[in-house]
Amino acid sequence: MDVILLERIARLGQMGETVKVRDGYARNYLLPQGKALRANDANKKRFEAERATLEARNLERRSEAQKVADALEGKTFVMVRSAGETGQLYGSVAARDIIEALAAEGFNIGRNQVDLSLPIKTIGLHKVTLLLHAEVEIEIEINVARTVEEAERQAKGETLTSADAIYGVDEDALRPEDFFDPDADREGDEE
Known part of the structure; x- marks a missing residue:
């Protein structure tokens, strides 16, 4: 089916283009989302008549998305x-958990805008990556940890999954000899 795009759609085309989908x-x-019209003569005339309004609405949405992107820039959740x-x-x-964390900070992001x-x-x-608008995307950082203190240590660059981070032990210092004595007599051994 040929459609006229009413807004820019990634990997499909720009506003006003007629594309086959x-x-x-x-x-x-x-069609139900209002992102396109069937490509027929009546809809082509309608699009040309409404083009200025559609472009203004798209520019407004883009500027709102850019404001949200600027507010999210450099944030870690x-x-x-x-x-x-x-x-x-x-x-x-x-994605649902990320949306809840963003909402707790006052950002209203839709589930379909989280690229996970x-x-x-x-x-x-x-x-x-958050896709705020067809032309605006931003990358945020999610710090997943067991505790808030652990999250702070991770943010400073510490690795928390090694034996050193978990137990406070240097992995290289661990040797099998430290745990058992190979020369010790075992019960039941006969010489």
Whole structure:
């Protein structure tokens, strides 16, 4: 199906372009969301008549998204989660959790604006991209830790999944001889 785009859509085209898309994509997403019109003579005339209004609305949305991006620039959000000694989370941090953390800080971001292909399953610092507008995206940092103190240590650059960080022991200093004596007599050994 041929459609006229009413806004810029990533990997599809710019506002005003006529593009060919699959029928289901047009019927189920582009047309109901108001992102496109069917490409026929009546809709082409309608688009040309409304072009200035659509461009002004798009510019307004873009400037609002840019304001939010400027406010989010350089921010780190801390997520406290339960995790094992190796740093594996007992759950995960999904897009919904990121939205809740942003909302707690006063940012109204939609779930579909979080570009997180897989949930976060380990402690550490993770970069997450937010798609605020077709032309505005920003990368924020998510600090996943077991405690707030651990998050502060991670933010300073410490690694928290090694034996040194967890137990305060230097991994290189650990040797098998420190744990058992190979020369010790074992019960039941006969010589």
